[in-house]
Amino acid sequence: MDHKTLLKKIKLSIQLMELHDENPFKIRSYQSALISLERGDQDIMGLSEAELAKIQGVGKSMGEAIQQLKETDTFPFLEELLTKTPEGIMEVLQIKGLGPKKVKILWEELGITSTHELMEACQSGKVAKIKGFGEKTQDTIIQNLEFKASNAGKWLYAAIEELIGQLEETLRLMAPEADLAIVGDFARQIEVITEAEFLIASDEMAAVKSKIKAMESIEWILLESGPRTLRGKLKEIDLRVSIHFCSKEDFLWKKLSLIASPFHLDSMVDEKESVAQKLQKKDYSREAEFFSRNNLQFIPAEMREGFGEVELAKEHKIPELLTEKDLKGILHNHSTYSDGKHSLKQMAMYCKELGYEYLGISDHSKTAFYAGGLTEDQILKQHQEIDALNVEMAPFRIFKGIESDILSDGKLDYVDSVLATFDFIVASVHSILNMDIKRATTRLITAIENPYTTILGHPTGRLLLRRQGYPLDHKAIIDACAANNVVIEINANPWRLDLDWRYVRYAMDQGVMLSINPDAHAMESYADMKYGVLVGRKGGLSKEMTLNAMTGEEIGTYFNSRLEKLKVKK
Ligand SMILES: [Zn+2]
Numbered sequence: 001m002d003h004k005t006l007l008k009k010i011k012l013s014i015q016l017m018e019l020h021d022e023n024p025f026k027i028r029s030y031q032s033a034l035i036s037l038e039r040g041d042q043d044i045m046g047l048s049e050a051e052l053a054k055i056q057g058v059g060k061s062m063g064e065a066i067q068q069l070k071e072t073d074t075f076p077f078l079e080e081l082l083t084k085t086p087e088g089i090m091e092v093l094q095i096k097g098l099g100p101k102k103v104k105i106l107w108e109e110l111g112i113t114s115t116h117e118l119m120e121a122c123q124s125g126k127v128a129k130i131k132g133f134g135e136k137t138q139d140t141i142i143q144n145l146e147f148k149a150s151n152a153g154k155w156l157y158a159a160i161e162e163l164i165g166q167l168e169e170t171l172r173l174m175a176p177e178a179d180l181a182i183v184g185d186f187a188r189q190i191e192v193i194t195e196a197e198f199l200i201a202s203d204e205m206a207a208v209k210s211k212i213k214a215m216e217s218i219e220w221i222l223l224e225s226g227p228r229t230l231r232g233k234l235k236e237i238d239l240r241v242s243i244h245f246c247s248k249e250d251f252l253w254k255k256l257s258l259i260a261s262p263f264h265l266d267s268m269v270d271e272k273e274s275v276a277q278k279l280q281k282k283d284y285s286r287e288a289e290f291f292s293r294n295n296l297q298f299i300p301a302e303m304r305e306g307f308g309e310v311e312l313a314k315e316h317k318i319p320e321l322l323t324e325k326d327l328k329g330i331l332h333n334h335s336t337y338s339d340g341k342h343s344l345k346q347m348a349m350y351c352k353e354l355g356y357e358y359l360g361i362s363d364h365s366k367t368a369f370y371a372g373g374l375t376e377d378q379i380l381k382q383h384q385e386i387d388a389l390n391v392e393m394a395p396f397r398i399f400k401g402i403e404s405d406i407l408s409d410g411k412l413d414y415v416d417s418v419l420a421t422f423d424f425i426v427a428s429v430h431s432i433l434n435m436d437i438k439r440a441t442t443r444l445i446t447a448i449e450n451p452y453t454t455i456l457g458h459p460t461g462r463l464l465l466r467r468q469g470y471p472l473d474h475k476a477i478i479d480a481c482a483a484n485n486v487v488i489e490i491n492a493n494p495w496r497l498d499l500d501w502r503y504v505r506y507a508m509d510q511g512v513m514l515s516i517n518p519d520a521h522a523m524e525s526y527a528d529m530k531y532g533v534l535v536g537r538k539g540g541l542s543k544e545m546t547l548n549a550m551t552g553e554e555i556g557t558y559f560n561s562r563l564e565k566l567k568v569k570k
C-alpha cells in the first residue's frame, strides 16, 4: 500500500460511517485526522506509530488503524463497515453528486443497492419524488450514471502507466528469450487508455503461452481469444489486456502494425499503397529502415495516428519534437497565497533544485474566492516577496503572474493598472462552464483580445473522464491567439491535457506558441510536465514553438517586450 491508497481507505471508512449513521463525534475525528494527513508533507508510510500519533488530529485509535492499514491493507472497523454494506452500494457511492447521506435515503426509501436499480428508479421518476431530491437532482443522477457507464474500463494514461510497466516486466521475466513490445494506444501515449496490449515473439511459444495463461492477475476470456491473441481483463481493476503472439521473423512488422492506429495504417504512402501494404512487404530489418525505404521521414510512435503525419513525413516536415529536457522553466503555478499546498519560497526553491532557470507563479485572482483568490493588497505583498527572493536566489528568477478569471462577459477581473504590474497573465475560465459554443467562443476571444493576456489557460475546462469541457470553435480561438500574440497553454495535469493535442499543429501553423504548464498546486506536481510533453509531442510540438523552452533571459525579454508595447499604445 502507498500513501495515496491509505488516504483513500480512510476516506472510504468515513463515507461508510456516514452511510451507517455512526457516532458523529467519531466521524468528525476521522475527518479532522484525514484533513491533517492530506495537508502534511510527510509520507505516512515512513512514519512510526508514535510519530503518527503526534500529528494533529490523529489520536491513538486512528494511529492504530493506520498502522493496521499499513500492515494488512485494512483495519477491523473498516471490515466491519464493509460487511454490513451491500456490494452495489459501494458503486452507488461513487456517483458524483451523491453523498453518503443521499445514498442512505435511496437505500432506505427505495431499496436501491446498485447503480442499475438507481437508473431504473430515476427513469421511472421515483427518485424525483423523494423529499430533498426533485427533478433536477434526478436528471443530474441520470447524466452522471450515463457518463460513468461510458467511462467504464477507461483510464488516464498517467493512472495506469506504472501498472502497464509492471505487466511488461512480469512478461519479460516469464519469457526472457522472447522479443516483447508494448503496442496499441498506450504505445502511442493516448491520453485515455482502455486496453493494455503487448506483442510477444518467442521460439518456445507453447511454453510461454501456458505460463501467461496461468497468470493470477488476469482473467482470460477464452471466447474472445484465438491462437494468435489472448484477451482478458485484469482482476484488480477494470482494464482489458491483450497479448499478441508471432514468430521472431514477424516481430518487427507486427509491432509496427500494432502500434499504429487504423487511420495511420490506411494513410497512403504513394499513389498505390498504404502504410499497411508497405509494412506487409517486410523488406526492412529495423524500424527506421521501413521509413527510409519508403522515402518517409521517421515518424515517432506517438504521432502514428493518421492525423496528417504521413503527408508531413513525405515532405520531411516533421519538426524535431519537444523533450522534457528542453523545458527551462515552469509557468502557471499556485502557492499558499491562494489554494496551493506549498509556500512561494518552497515552490521556488524546489523548482531551482530541479535545475530549472525560472518559475512563473500565478495564483488565483480575486473572483475565485473559493480558491483564496488574491486581493490587490495580497498581490502587492506577493510582489514584494518575489522581489526579495529574486535577489536571494539569483540568477534563478521568479516571474510575477496571476491566473486571472475570465468573467462571463470575457473581461479579466482586475483593472488595467493592476494587470500592468504582472510579468505575465494566464487567463482562465473557472465558472459558468455550461455555455453553448457561440457564447463560450466569444467569451474566450474577448479575453484573448485583452492586451494584458499572455497565456490562455486550460482552454476548454475539461476534466478527462470526469467532465466534458465547454464546446469551443477551436480554430477561431487559435486564430484570435495568433492575431493577438497570445500563447496557449497545454495544461499538463493528466486530468486536463487541455489544449487537446489534436489542435497543436493548427496552432503552430498559425504561429501560436504553446506553453507546457503543470498548473501545480504542490511542488510534486511539477512532475506532471512530463504528460504535457507527451501530448505536445503527439501533436507534433517543437522546442521552438514552446514558450517555456525559452531560457530565463529570453523569456524575461519576451515578457518585457510585450509590456513595452502596451506602454507605447497607451
Ligand atoms: Zn485554472
Ligand SMILES: [Zn+2]
Residues within 6 Å of the ligand: 332, 334, 403, 519
Ligand atoms: Zn491554475
